[in-house]
Amino acid sequence: MLSTPAEGARSSTSALAGERRKARAFESEIEKAVVGQTRAIRLLTIAIYVRGHVLLEGDVGVGKTTLLRAASRALGGSYERIEGTIDLMPSDMIYHTFLDETGKPRVEPGPVLRYGSNLSVFFFNEINRARPQVHSLLLRLMAERSITAFNREHVFPHLLVFADRNRIEREETFELPAAARDRFLMEITIAAPSDDESRSALLFEPRFHETDRLIERVGAGVLDHTALNGIARDIQDTIFVSPTIKRYALDIWSAIRSPQAAGIEIASVDMSRLIAGGASPRGMSYLIRAARVSAWLDGRDGVVPEDIRDLFREVMAHRIFLAPVYELRRDEIVRDLISSVFERVPAP
Numbered sequence: 001m002l003s004t005p006a007e008g009a010r011s012s013t014s015a016l017a018g019e020r021r022k023a024r025a026f027e028s029e030i031e032k033a034v035v036g037q038t039r040a041i042r043l044l045t046i047a048i049y050v051r052g053h054v055l056l057e058g059d060v061g062v063g064k065t066t067l068l069r070a071a072s073r074a075l076g077g078s079y080e081r082i083e084g085t086i087d088l089m090p091s092d093m094i095y096h097t098f099l100d101e102t103g104k105p106r107v108e109p110g111p112v113l114r115y116g117s118n119l120s121v122f123f124f125n126e127i128n129r130a131r132p133q134v135h136s137l138l139l140r141l142m143a144e145r146s147i148t149a150f151n152r153e154h155v156f157p158h159l160l161v162f163a164d165r166n167r168i169e170r171e172e173t174f175e176l177p178a179a180a181r182d183r184f185l186m187e188i189t190i191a192a193p194s195d196d197e198s199r200s201a202l203l204f205e206p207r208f209h210e211t212d213r214l215i216e217r218v219g220a221g222v223l224d225h226t227a228l229n230g231i232a233r234d235i236q237d238t239i240f241v242s243p244t245i246k247r248y249a250l251d252i253w254s255a256i257r258s259p260q261a262a263g264i265e266i267a268s269v270d271m272s273r274l275i276a277g278g279a280s281p282r283g284m285s286y287l288i289r290a291a292r293v294s295a296w297l298d299g300r301d302g303v304v305p306e307d308i309r310d311l312f313r314e315v316m317a318h319r320i321f322l323a324p325v326y327e328l329r330r331d332e333i334v335r336d337l338i339s340s341v342f343e344r345v346p347a348p
Contacts (some may be wrong), residue, residue: 077225093138123164235296242302290315
């Protein structure tokens with residue numbers, strides 16, 4: 001007996017409710033290894049259900065790598081990691097050569113190919129230490145979830161790329177090109193916890209002093225990584241965006257691309273020269289997709305203005321490109337620009 005459209009909708013809604021419980025369990029597992037990062041964990045969860053790549057940045061020793069390792073364990077599937085170094089070459093991601101016990105040369109699959117299509121998480125540690133040639137290969141992997149090697153195409157349908165960037169050290173580092181940064185759904189800043197309870201735990205509880213044992217506390221495979229592509233599609237098909245919210249998003253888009261026309265002013269900035277590019281259709285599409293997931297995680301069936309405003313900085317700030325004269329003040333100017341846009345464009 002064929003199900004009716006209404007029955008199909010109810011079935012999908014029920015399945016998504018069950019998946020939402022898994023998503024919250026996923027967040028709870030990560031919190032076993034990471035304290036004082038509730039917002040970062042929620043943003044990471046949103047990115048996973050949007051099927052978007054994530055770049056973390058922050059000071060040394062604030063827990064970026066621990067957060068990504070914990071998320072990778074709870075996500076399930078095969079996991080690979082590579083360290084960004086000045087001498088890393090693109091081929092090191094694809095294969096490695098060595099002499100076997102008989103002295104004969106051997107070629108083995110590298111970290112990208114080792115687990116084939118089951119690769120779920122590829123973690124690039126200190127990505128800004130790698131050369132631009134490596135960034136180019138990574139761009140292909142992120143954009144198409146495939147690479148060509150050994151005369152055939154290798155596809156990674158469940159892949160997410162997690163990376164972190166050390167923003168303190170500048171020696172022997174390479175800035176990520178705009179095209180590579182645009183492939184990251186979010187850039188999330190990780191700061192040291194500010195509350196005394198979290199700080200006390202990190203300083204005085206022994207479980208936070210051994211990272212490997214800490215990660216083992218996280219439940220493995222809380223989410224079914226092979227099902228996430230379908231679940232992500234169902235969320236986008238199910239969560240409603242009203243005409244009012246659509247108008248609001250379009251108005252924000254216009255203001256961020258043409259701030260002078262929107263009447264926005266920033267001290268010591270020539271608004272007619274400020275924006276060199278960015279806030280692309282792809283970026284705004286990512287923002288709406290992330291807003292839908294945010295609404296779903298909060299148990300709502302439709303997007304509200306707060307979903308868009310709350311995620312705007314992490315999804316869009318790295319996609320706003322300023323004229324070179326203003327790049328040294330980038331963080332300050334982009335922060336003021338986003339704040340001014342939200343003040344100028346009234347929320348419905």
